[in-house]
Amino acid sequence: MASVQIHDVRKSFGGFEVLHGVSVPIEDGQFVVLVGPSGCGKSTLLRMLAGLEKITSGTISIGDRVVNDVQPKERDIAMVFQNYALYPHMTVAQNMGFSLKLRGADKSEIDQKVNRAADILDLRRLLERFPRQLSGGQRQRVAMGRAIVRDPQVFLFDEPLSNLDAKLRVAMRAEIKELHQRLKTTTVYVTHDQIEAMTMADKIVVMQDGIVEQMGAPLELYDRPENKFVAGFIGSPAMNFLEGTLKVNGGQPWVETANGAKLPITAAPAAANDKSVTYGIRPEHLEFADDGIEAEVVVVEPMGSETQVVARIGTQDIIAIFRDRRPVAPGDKIHLRPRANSAHLFDKETGKRVN
């Protein structure tokens, strides 16, 4: 196990820069999730960590060793690929034991380590099968087994669950999390699914277009997103955004939308009167109130434990979630009030948080 320091790392592919100075400190034993939209450079960063891509500039260290020029096999990392990359001509046991065999371990040691990993992952019955005889979830587990057997300093996962169906994905999510709690190996996990990020991470790194937008603990990002991108990316259903101008005429400040609705905020932000801002409010922070903003119900989605309501304010649709059951139907006029202390304010131009 080891800490990992990614310091001001850049990557260019033939003059075209895709990572623009990324710094991520990772503590020993931490489970870090890199998350971001497709093409933002998550895989590239992970592959540089693994040594499969050259680092254009900046440094990556594992433990206290700078590994920029260290061969992949000397970095002592194990990677689980999105397509699993199992060797099709080897049995499950041979797949898992391959790295040990290359290292020159003797047969009994290989068997013992493979069996131990197989027990952890419940693969005992499958050891003599070939990859093509396994289901998707089983292949996924073999790929993890191959990583576990190595007992590496760092685990790398590149979207390991994206080829699985929704149900299996939830199950494997829990399994990987449990595995991490058990082995406590430093882990870097790439996904574009923010739910995976929220549920698994000790620390989430949100990336966009080759830069880090924000990093921190899942709830930190959820409760205090640094900018509009992170606010919109983390959380499902996504945060609602309403455009308006800031009003701070002494007393209680508020945000006024184009059609005159007054959106409450608590403290006065460090911003001038009449500034254009984006008001962000999560669906669960909207509540029914007679003095709220008038909205027309468009869609009602009862989920049992909660009810999602899509409502229209002026011309904009917003989503609200209610835990209590109310008889609302499409076409109804309702009044919604955002909870003032849960509102997020972002600068309209820069998208930066201002409250």
Add this chain to the structure above:
Amino acid sequence: MTTIQTSMPEAGKVIPRSSAWDRLWINRNWLAMWFMLPAAAFLILFLAYPLFLGVWMSFTDDRIGRGGVFVGLENYEWLRDDSIFWLSVFNTLLYTIVASAIKFAVGLYLALLLNRHMPFKALIRAAVLIPFIVPTVLSAIAFWWIYDSQFSIISWSLIKMGLISHNINFLGDSNWARASVIFANIWRGVPFVAITLLAGLQTVSPSLYEAATLDGATSWQRFRFITYPLLTPIIAVVMTFSVLFTFTDFQLIWALTRGGPVNATHLMATLSYQRGILSGRLGEGAAIATAMIPFLLAAIAISWFGMQRRKWQQGTDND
């Protein structure tokens, strides 16, 4: 095609009292027969018939222009005591084994090379195919000049470099002649092996190499444990073809040496042609050709059983 009944019991129900003639046209199995008939006729006419005719002729004393009578194994008895025939068997085996082995080694090396990233990749790949595209007779003529006893460019260059003092008699000396025809065959055969293996290499997912790299494999180990085993099925196929083509080679030898000097490069195919067509003893020629069949079957059997063993790529899901 929508009117064809797709299951037999259905057909039985729809046409309860169909005559045998009707059934012949409607029954699925019979229909399949009809569709296969043209292909089968074609194969019988152009493959099976000449093959059986050839085998039959080897038991007769046919000559060109005069039908023969059945003579049993007489032709084969003659061959058993014919030292030239045995020389041709030796030549053919030598030619096939040496040429195929070198074609495999060089072809595999080229394929690995071409599978890398490099500038002008498409151009180089196309260039590799040239020997394969040039008509055999044309390349034979080129080699004929290269091997010419007086004007050989190889001899000329070596003399200029001061390595030898006399022209090498490439096609006039037994061993030089053997080496020369083998080299020409290799030159012609390498592209087929290289391009086919390259196609095989490209089906291997790059992430397997990445996984192996992370698992600690050196480039030799990646070849030994990933590339080679994944390539064996295609190696088996391509080498079977290569061996069959080399074993039955005729054009190149005939254009370069006609089997000389003193039969040193006579292959079974060229000897069969010389005895059967040029000397007109069809029966004897056919017997030589027929004698090739066991060797060819053996080659096919070896590769077939070789392919049988690879469990990991078979279609069934339970062993």
